[in-house]
Amino acid sequence: MSPDGTPSQTANVQDAIVEPESHTEQERDRIAPQTSLGSPATAGQDEGATTSATTVTKQGLSVRLEDLRAFYGEAEQVKGINLDFNANEVTAIIGPSGCGKSTMVRCINRMHEEIPGAHAEGRVLLDEMDVYDPNVDVVAVRRAIGMVFQKPNPFPTMTVFDNVAAGLRLSSGRGTHGKADLRTKVEAALRGAGLWDEVADRLDAPGAGLSGGQQQRLCIARSLAVEPEVILMDEPCSALDPIATLKIEELIDELKKRVTIVIVTHNMQQAARVADRTAFMLSGELVEVGPTQKIFTNPDDSRTEEYVTGKFG
Numbered sequence: 001m002s003p004d005g006t007p008s009q010t011a012n013v014q015d016a017i018v019e020p021e022s023h024t025e026q027e028r029d030r031i032a033p034q035t036s037l038g039s040p041a042t043a044g045q046d047e048g049a050t051t052s053a054t055t056v057t058k059q060g061l062s063v064r065l066e067d068l069r070a071f072y073g074e075a076e077q078v079k080g081i082n083l084d085f086n087a088n089e090v091t092a093i094i095g096p097s098g099c100g101k102s103t104m105v106r107c108i109n110r111m112h113e114e115i116p117g118a119h120a121e122g123r124v125l126l127d128e129m130d131v132y133d134p135n136v137d138v139v140a141v142r143r144a145i146g147m148v149f150q151k152p153n154p155f156p157t158m159t160v161f162d163n164v165a166a167g168l169r170l171s172s173g174r175g176t177h178g179k180a181d182l183r184t185k186v187e188a189a190l191r192g193a194g195l196w197d198e199v200a201d202r203l204d205a206p207g208a209g210l211s212g213g214q215q216q217r218l219c220i221a222r223s224l225a226v227e228p229e230v231i232l233m234d235e236p237c238s239a240l241d242p243i244a245t246l247k248i249e250e251l252i253d254e255l256k257k258r259v260t261i262v263i264v265t266h267n268m269q270q271a272a273r274v275a276d277r278t279a280f281m282l283s284g285e286l287v288e289v290g291p292t293q294k295i296f297t298n299p300d301d302s303r304t305e306e307y308v309t310g311k312f313g
């Protein structure tokens, strides 16, 4: 790939994620996310280069689950799921409590395996690359596939600015970012998360001092800062009031222009509002997936209909 942006994003991501056998200085730069996973708008820029904070545009990547199974010890809780998440679309995952939604989503960026005794089987393809390939760098996978949790979890002792910069600093190693560059990227991420106007004059205030909705957008900004291709959201609004929820939903609509979004929700109206496609899970299995409107108005499976009409769950 060329450092100044390439026509093939797949090649970019594969270059970035497949762990090189040895890391020379040059190679380390090559796999740094800000160049190799970066968008054409930002890739390959020198420190302090002038960029407009609003010019970051990015195409999401598709994700395909092939016979995905997830276990806690011996217990199989995701039981052979085949599912496509289309690039630059929002896919909602619905289903009753305990059916495996969070587990399935955590398998997509390999967070599941962090749980002691847990493992996954099958394949998760980010575009064409299997994120479970043994040569893949798991840290880079999680940079490419970000995650936002149910409860906003900003780093409590960090400022607003540092919360967003944290991911960049962690991923860049030694001083890849100049100050001006870091500020540009933090501003871009905060703008992307629809939070800039509310925090521009309090970047040095503690992140924990923001409202719940602002904290959740701060977490979204933090995940956007490393320029992911996919964002997984596990009930991102369940701790928020309706107005904060609406803001996140509007944001999701905006974000899908540049990333692919998977959102777990218990809120049927939310799924109907934000999702292009909806997948219904039951007991660790995928019952059906389709255009959101079809799932809610004319599903193929009677169990889906019972669930979306509130007969169980």
Ligand SMILES: Nc1ncnc2c1ncn2[C@@H]1O[C@H](COP(=O)(O)OP(=O)(O)OP(=O)(O)O)[C@@H](O)[C@H]1O
Pocket (backbone or CB within 6 Å): 072, 077, 095, 096, 097, 098, 099, 100, 101, 102, 103, 104, 115
């Ligand atoms: N850390 C764990 N150890 C053992 N079993 C677990 C663990 N986490 C989840 N499970 C089990 O896996 C199954 C699926 O759980 P999961 O959290 O994925 O469901 P969910 O659909 O996200 O539910 P909810 O809607 O309540 O969040 C459940 O039976 C749950 O008890």
Ligand SMILES: [Mg+2]
Pocket (backbone or CB within 6 Å): 101, 102, 103, 234
């Ligand atoms: Mg869950």
